[in-house]
Amino acid sequence: MLALLPWLVFLHTLSAFTFFLAHGASIAMAFKIRSETNFDRIRGMLDLSSATLGWMFFSFLAMGLTGIAMPFILKIWNKGWVWASIVLMVIVFIRMAFMNDKRYKHLRRLVGLPYMIGGKEFPPEPPASQSDVETHLKKLRIEELVVVGYVIPMIVLWLMVFKPF
Ligand code: HEM
Numbered sequence: 167m168l169a170l171l172p173w174l175v176f177l178h179t180l181s182a183f184t185f186f187l188a189h190g191a192s193i194a195m196a197f198k199i200r201s202e203t204n205f206d207r208i209r210g211m212l213d214l215s216s217a218t219l220g221w222m223f224f225s226f227l228a229m230g231l232t233g234i235a236m237p238f239i240l241k242i243w244n245k246g247w248v249w250a251s252i253v254l255m256v257i258v259f260i261r262m263a264f265m266n267d268k269r270y271k272h273l274r275r276l277v278g279l280p281y282m283i284g285g286k287e288f289p290p291e292p293p294a295s296q297s298d299v300e301t302h303l304k305k306l307r308i309e310e311l312v313v314v315g316y317v318i319p320m321i322v323l324w325l326m327v328f329k330p331f
Contacts, residue, residue: 167239174232174239188221189200193315196308199273203300205293208277230255237259246331251322261314269306276302 195215202208234256236273237248267283274281293299 171236171239174236178229178232178236180231181225185222185225185229186217188225191215191218192222193311195269196306196311200306200308203296203305205299208273208303209279212277212279214272215270215272220226226259226312245252247325247329251325254322254325255316258314258318264313265310265314273299273302273306275299 193214195211199208199211202211204219234252237243237245242248260275271281271283275283275288275291276294276299278290
């Protein structure tokens with residue numbers, strides 16, 4: 167089984183950078199869309215972002231599965247850093263999904279795109295007014311996204327490298 171380890175490390179790292187490459191479109195969208203006022207451009211950015219979500223989910227799953235396989239081979243389920251990393255990544259994933267319902271999926275609805283809330287698909291509705299969309303855009307702060315999606319994974323990376331407990 168130990169012979170599998172280099173392959174798992176390789177696939178775990180490969181899926182991590184595939185994940186961030188795929189999610190880059192959503193991250194760029196989150197920064198840029200706040201200053202947008204044109205509905206067509208807002209729709210374009212939202213569509214580009216959602217077109218990458220399939221790869222994002224797939225690579226996140228691959229990253230999680232390869233990560234979970236390694237403690238079985240190394241027999242290190244008694245290490246705190248392993249459990250702390252898993253719990254933190256689950257928190258990141260759940261928090262992201264909840265945040266998305268209220269922010270970007272709601273924005274899709276406001277600009278007349280098909281949208282999904284709570285896993286249920288809804289058809290496009292007539293677009294909201296310019297001022298409603300601008301009010302919603304002003305509420306799209308990215309500080310929480312950066313803490314949840316970047317600072318917490320950075321802590322997980324630190325745990326994996328330094329294995330402090
Ligand atoms: C390891 C880190 C991250 C994980 C695991 C993660 C996970 C996710 C997941 C699962 C979704 C989909 C939610 C859904 O469809 O309901 C999502 C969407 C999103 N994430 Fe992340 N994310 C991470 C990092 C980031 C960062 C750093 C940012 C921006 C600073 C970000 C911005 C977004 C945005 C804007 C969406 C909405 C995309 C859309 O609906 O088009 N994420 N993320």
